[in-house]
Amino acid sequence: MADISSNFLGIKSPNPFWLASAPPTDKKINVLRAFEAGWGGVVWKTLGSQVKNVSSRYSAVNYGGHKVMGFNNIELISDRPLNINLKEIEECIKLFPDRAMVVSLMADNDKKSWHELIKKVEQTGAHGFELNFGCPHGMTERGMGAAVGQDPDIARMVVEWVMEAATIPVITKLTPNVHSVVPTGKAVVEAGTNGLSLINTIQSVTGVDLNTLVPNPYVGGKSVFGGYCGPAVKPIALKFLTTIAQNATTKKVPISGIGGVSNWKDAVEFMLLGATNVQVCTAAMTHGFRIVEDMCEGMSNWMDEKGFKTTTDFIGKSVDTITHWEDLDINYHHIANINQDKCVHCGLCYIACEDTSHQSIQLQYGKPYNTYSIKEEECVGCNLCQLVCPVDNCITMQEHRVAPEYINWKMWQAEGLPLNDH
Amino acid sequence: MIKNNRLTVEEYRQNFNDIHPPFETKDAAMVEANRCLFCYDAPCIKACPTSINIPKFIKQITTENIKGSAHTIFLSNIMGAGCSKVCPVEKLCEGSCVYNLMHEEPIHIAKLQRYSTETAMANGWQLFKRKENTGKKVAVIGAGPAGLSCAHMLAREGVDVSIFEKEKKGGGLMTYGIAAYKVTPQFCEDEVNYITGIGGITIEYEKEWGKNIFLEDLQSKFDAVYVAIGVGLARQLNIPGENLEGVEDAIDFIYRLRSGGYSNVPVGDKVAVIGMGMTAIDAATQAKRLGAKEVTMLYRRTEEEMPCTDVELAIAKLDGCKIIWLAAPAEILGEQGKVTALKVSKMALGAPDASGRKSPVATGEEFVLDVDMVIKAAGQTAFETLVTKAALANNSGKISVAEKSVTNIPGVFAGGDCVNGGKEVVDAVQAGKDGAEAILHFLNGKN
Numbered sequence: 001m002a003d004i005s006s007n008f009l010g011i012k013s014p015n016p017f018w019l020a021s022a023p024p025t026d027k028k029i030n031v032l033r034a035f036e037a038g039w040g041g042v043v044w045k046t047l048g049s050q051v052k053n054v055s056s057r058y059s060a061v062n063y064g065g066h067k068v069m070g071f072n073n074i075e076l077i078s079d080r081p082l083n084i085n086l087k088e089i090e091e092c093i094k095l096f097p098d099r100a101m102v103v104s105l106m107a108d109n110d111k112k113s114w115h116e117l118i119k120k121v122e123q124t125g126a127h128g129f130e131l132n133f134g135c136p137h138g139m140t141e142r143g144m145g146a147a148v149g150q151d152p153d154i155a156r157m158v159v160e161w162v163m164e165a166a167t168i169p170v171i172t173k174l175t176p177n178v179h180s181v182v183p184t185g186k187a188v189v190e191a192g193t194n195g196l197s198l199i200n201t202i203q204s205v206t207g208v209d210l211n212t213l214v215p216n217p218y219v220g221g222k223s224v225f226g227g228y229c230g231p232a233v234k235p236i237a238l239k240f241l242t243t244i245a246q247n248a249t250t251k252k253v254p255i256s257g258i259g260g261v262s263n264w265k266d267a268v269e270f271m272l273l274g275a276t277n278v279q280v281c282t283a284a285m286t287h288g289f290r291i292v293e294d295m296c297e298g299m300s301n302w303m304d305e306k307g308f309k310t311t312t313d314f315i316g317k318s319v320d321t322i323t324h325w326e327d328l329d330i331n332y333h334h335i336a337n338i339n340q341d342k343c344v345h346c347g348l349c350y351i352a353c354e355d356t357s358h359q360s361i362q363l364q365y366g367k368p369y370n371t372y373s374i375k376e377e378e379c380v381g382c383n384l385c386q387l388v389c390p391v392d393n394c395i396t397m398q399e400h401r402v403a404p405e406y407i408n409w410k411m412w413q414a415e416g417l418p419l420n421d422h
Numbered sequence: 423m424i425k426n427n428r429l430t431v432e433e434y435r436q437n438f439n440d441i442h443p444p445f446e447t448k449d450a451a452m453v454e455a456n457r458c459l460f461c462y463d464a465p466c467i468k469a470c471p472t473s474i475n476i477p478k479f480i481k482q483i484t485t486e487n488i489k490g491s492a493h494t495i496f497l498s499n500i501m502g503a504g505c506s507k508v509c510p511v512e513k514l515c516e517g518s519c520v521y522n523l524m525h526e527e528p529i530h531i532a533k534l535q536r537y538s539t540e541t542a543m544a545n546g547w548q549l550f551k552r553k554e555n556t557g558k559k560v561a562v563i564g565a566g567p568a569g570l571s572c573a574h575m576l577a578r579e580g581v582d583v584s585i586f587e588k589e590k591k592g593g594g595l596m597t598y599g600i601a602a603y604k605v606t607p608q609f610c611e612d613e614v615n616y617i618t619g620i621g622g623i624t625i626e627y628e629k630e631w632g633k634n635i636f637l638e639d640l641q642s643k644f645d646a647v648y649v650a651i652g653v654g655l656a657r658q659l660n661i662p663g664e665n666l667e668g669v670e671d672a673i674d675f676i677y678r679l680r681s682g683g684y685s686n687v688p689v690g691d692k693v694a695v696i697g698m699g700m701t702a703i704d705a706a707t708q709a710k711r712l713g714a715k716e717v718t719m720l721y722r723r724t725e726e727e728m729p730c731t732d733v734e735l736a737i738a739k740l741d742g743c744k745i746i747w748l749a750a751p752a753e754i755l756g757e758q759g760k761v762t763a764l765k766v767s768k769m770a771l772g773a774p775d776a777s778g779r780k781s782p783v784a785t786g787e788e789f790v791l792d793v794d795m796v797i798k799a800a801g802q803t804a805f806e807t808l809v810t811k812a813a814l815a816n817n818s819g820k821i822s823v824a825e826k827s828v829t830n831i832p833g834v835f836a837g838g839d840c841v842n843g844g845k846e847v848v849d850a851v852q853a854g855k856d857g858a859e860a861i862l863h864f865l866n867g868k869n
Contacts, residue, residue, distance in 0.1 A: 065456030065484070344520040347462030368465030368518040390459050391524065 002303030003310045004296060006040060006277045008254055009169035009194050011127040013040030013100040013277070015296050016311055017267065020258050020279035021045050021104035021130060021173075024289075026078055028088035032095065037289035038296060041100025043197075043279060044089055046077035046132045047117065048106040048144070053079050059206040059216030061232060070232030071282045072206050074217055074224055076138040077106050082120070090124040101125075102171065106132040109143045111161040118165040128168050130256075131159065131193070133184070134175035134200025136227045146200070149175035152187035159191035171256060174198040174240070176233075181240045185250040196244060197256035197279065199237045201227025230282040234260030238273055245274025245319045263291070264298030271311060272318035326409040334381045334397040336360070336374050342394035345369040349385035349395060357384050376400075424668055424795055426688040428713030434684045437711035441603040441737070442507065444536050451537045455483040458529050461520055466531060469518035471852045472499035476515055480534055492542035493549040495535055500574040501567055503539035504596050504613050505848045506532045507605050510700065512733045514848070543616050550620055553580035558865050561586065561644040563635070565625050566594020567847045568838025569650035570617050571854025572861070577622040579862055584644070585623065588630035591681075592618075594652055595839075596847055598677045601704035603711070607680055637812045641833060646861045649814070649821065649829070649836040650854065653802040653844045659696065663754030668761030672697070672705035672799035679708055690795025692716040694764045695743075696751050698728040702799035703738050709797065710741045717743045718791060722750040722769050722782040752788060754796055764791045802844055809840070826856040828864075835860055 006016035018041040019025050019034055026045040034042060053076055061070035078085055093101050103126045107113040118129065132139075133149030140147040148154050155172070162170055172188040174181045176199040185196055203225045208215045215223040237259020244250045257275025261267050262283035270278045283291055308314045338349070338361075350372050353361045360378035364371040374385075386395040407415075429437070445451040458480040466476040475494050482491035495502035511517065511532045519528030542549065558581045562569045565587035573583040591597050592614035596605060618625065629635045631651060640647045656671035658664065668690060679687045693714045695706040698721035710717045719738060721728060724747045728735065739745070746766070753765040768787040775781035804819030815822040815830040820843045823829055827837045837853030839845065 065452060344523040345461075345465060346459050346520045347464070348459065351462035363463070368468040370463055 002300045002308060004300050004303070006311055008100070008256065008277050009128060009171070011041070011100045011102065011169060012098070014038075014098060015040040015292075015299075016271070016277035017041075017292055017295050018043060018100060018102070018256070018277060018279045019284060020281040021132065022281040022285070023073075023075065024281060024284050026080065028092055031088075031092045034284075034289045034292075035092070035096040035099050038292045039099070039289060040277070041102065042092075043130050044085070044101065044103045044126075046104040046106045046135070047082055047085055047121065048077050048132075048139075049108055049113075050081070051076040051079050051138070054219050056217040056219060059218075059226065060230075061206050068230055068282070068286045070204075070206065070228055071230035071285070072201070072204050072217070072226035072228045074137050074219075074226045077104075077132070077135065086120060086124050089121075089126060093125045100127055102128040102130050104130045104132050104173070105162075106135065106139060106144050109148070109158070111164075114158065114161045115165040118162065122166070122168060126168065128171060128194075129162070129166060130171040130173050130197060131162060131188075132173055132200070133158070133188075134173050134177075134198075136175065136177050136201055136203045137224060146175040146177050149173075149184055149200070150178055152183045155184045156187040156191040159188045159193050163192040169194040171195040171197050173200055173258075174244075175200045176202050176236060176240055176259075180243060182243050182247050182250065185244050186247065189249050189253055193253065195254045195256065195276075196250060197258055198244060199233070199240050199259045201229045202233055202236065204228035229260065230286075231260045231262050234262075234266060238269065241270060241275060242273050242319065242322050245316060246322070264295045264302065267295060268299060268302060268314070269318075271315050273322075274316045274319050276311075276315055328408060329406045330409065330412055331402045331405060331407050332399075333402045334399045335376050335379045336381070336383075336385050337396050337398050338372055338374055338385075339394050339396070340371070340373075342391050343372065344391055344394075345371070346390060347372065348388045348390065352384050352388045357382055361385065424688045424690045427685045428689065429685070431685075433713075438602045438684060441601075442533065444540065445533060451483060451534060454530050455480050455534055457521075458484075459520065465518040465520060466515040466529075469514045470498075471514070471846070471848045472505075472855070473852075474498040474502065474515075474535070476531055476535075479538060480529065480531070483534060483538060488538055488541050489547055489549065491538040492547065495539055496542070496549055499848065499851050500571055500617055501596070501613065501847065501851050502535055503543055503616075504567075504593075504605060504610070505851065506536035506539060507609075508596065508600050509846060509848050510731045510734065512731050514846075543612060546616075546619075548619055550574075550578050552577060552620060552622055555582070555622075556580040556865070558582070558645045559584070559643075560646045560648060560861055560865075561640040562648045562650060563631050563640070564594060564650035564652060564838075564840075565589075565592035565614065565627075566650060566652050566838065567596060567850035568652075568840075568854040568857065569594070569648065570614065571851040572648050572650065572837065572857040573623045573854075574617050574620060575855055575858035576861060577620050579858070581622070581862070581865070583623045585625040586629035586631070586635050586640075587625055587627050588633075590627050592625055592627075594850075598680050599673050599701065599704075600680075600847075601676070601708055602679060602684070603707075604704075632808050632811070637834070641831075645833070645865055647834045648827075648854075648857050648861060649809075649834065649840060650838045650850075650857070651805060651808070652839040652850075653804050653819075655803045655805070656798055657801040657803050659751055659798055659800060661751055661753050663756055663761070666754055666756040666761045667759050668756075668794055669754060669796045670798065672701045672797050673802065675705055675797055676701070676708060679712070684712065687712055689714045690761075690793065692791075692793045693718070693795040693797060694751075694791055694793045695719045695797045695799055697721065697799035697801065698723075698730055698735075698745075699799060699801065700730050700734060701802075702797075703730050703734045705797045705799050706738050706743045707741045709795075710743055714795070717741075718793070719743055719745050720749040720751065720764075720766060721745070721747055723771065723779065724748060727779045748782065750782060750784070751796070755790070761794055761796055762792075764793050764796055765789075766791055802839075804840060804843060825860060827853065827860045833864065835864075 135145030139145035257270030771780040806819030838850040
């Protein structure tokens, strides 16, 4: 059996699955339920000055009959009094000493407020801090959250204040509401943050109610931009994560991966692209804490199959496979193949290719079932047919190299090779 | 003993309840609609005689465009609601769904079609606007599926249509000849009203060709005539005892059931049903559900050759009907003019006949079934005398047509069961569309 225990900046947890700073980690009752369910750790919902929330707070994007493909929220940081939060954090640590307890912070924008907050929270026995430089709504208008994370200089300054006072590990959480997370990432690493986490939520409008004509979430006839998360944001999160894992400065610190992690496979993908552990919120909010059971079992089974004994055996293993476009091998070519024994004649590959790609699929009329086959000389190997095919392994991409040697775009240009192959 | 009123009101209600219940909720319809793969050039469309764009109407359910969904269905099949209840979908659209090839449950197309069309009917959505009146008038004989379908398409194109119907209600076999647990008389009436709701269509009831309407009159008063009289006469067994009390035609039996109220329809204790088509199944299951103690179905060939679908056979079996394969009626025995037993010949399969099916041959062995009622469901024959008298070219009563609906008499068109000898409702609807197209072509040519 693989060892899925995790060590993030010395903060140990029985598995690499933490609950992200969010409603599920707002109260002792939730956190105890999470620990009982088996979560490795939590990042307690952001503490700061007293706020007030509105209702409604959430909205979602459903797709193809599935609920909550994407999720957004306009909830602020914890709206419970600080002393209650501190007391409950301490109690949770005592009840579950083997779990990670990291506390998210967002103090008012001055050094004194940060120092005071850090001091109070450290007294609970918490294992680490996560700085909320990412919340995209409500707090930004007050110069906090994403307003800090979007400006590398401000972020650097705040981290410097934090590092003066903090005696436990500090993780800085980055906002994706920027063209690149690297400038802020670099600034906070240079300012001394011990680790990074990303992504926070993405500013969004999930949709407009076609009866009221008011977007969601609905608050008394109005709405605001909310922070988007859930399965829909995973690809964006993986991209930002990769840029941090590849940058010479930011890759020096461990990264906690966040953004649409819903199951063990998502978690493994984040870890392959450089995350030491992952944080989960939406999946737990939509299905409850019980999802962690399969996350642990699935990761462990996968590690056994792959021969990985500990998580460090595979963390970051895929980072270097993401390269620059101009370094890709132009001589690599593959062609789709339709397995006629598996084909159910739905025609989805045909219409996708015919209408929107390269007219590379032959339709042979039949009643009621047409036969579809690949015109190999026309196929550019784009994968579209394979992506739309409803049958597992019916369409496969088969390698047909143009030439044996590796040649990339830069070499191609340097050699003056012909460009137009139509 | 043959008697009526065998069951309680509640038993009748249960026995004749919808056999294929609709989606109870929008959520349920959505889950099913979302399963549809939205195939291109979909097999289900090709398997539908009216070529309903099934993937499109299902997609429209998922986008909550129910009006659009119903329009898509009615555009191809104005009896889309009725067909969703009576079509043998297992051998048509659902039978060809690609999920069958994945060994998965096919999409419940009929149920989804019912969802959209019944929503449209319940809301009274008239989804078609008539074109400007052309001043043309067409007479349609028969308010069954072919006649109604033809009339609706003509009305859409700005033609005024008068339908002449011998019964008191429209719908044809839909109203009078199909098991009550598939469609209720009320639904059939609603469907007729929904179809005629487009305007420009009048139905004159109790007008029977050869009795109080005549082809020559219609030809002189209208620009064209569409003959959609269906088939009517039950095929005779031509065996001794056929005139005994207790021998019934399946169509008459179902007709009485559909028009007279369940408790008024007498049924025997032990009933034999001759035949294994859809009507035979309907008659057998209805007899059982009226309270017959024992229903035995006899078919002279085997399960391989039976005309009904496996799904229909399963309904009969689940209802407790006994099936005897390779059994042909030889003689109906009686006492005091009433049926007491059925003498049956044991058959064997011989060489293939003209239809390509192995023909049954008598083995010489016989047995006797103790029955007090015999329902004949060995097919129906066309109105040969009627059409021959009218000088319509025909083949054993089946009206001969060119280009799907053009008869030998100029300006007279025909379609549906009276041409094909008896097929599904959905085939008749398509025939009506073909007829309307031919008539429009003819009317335009006349200008």
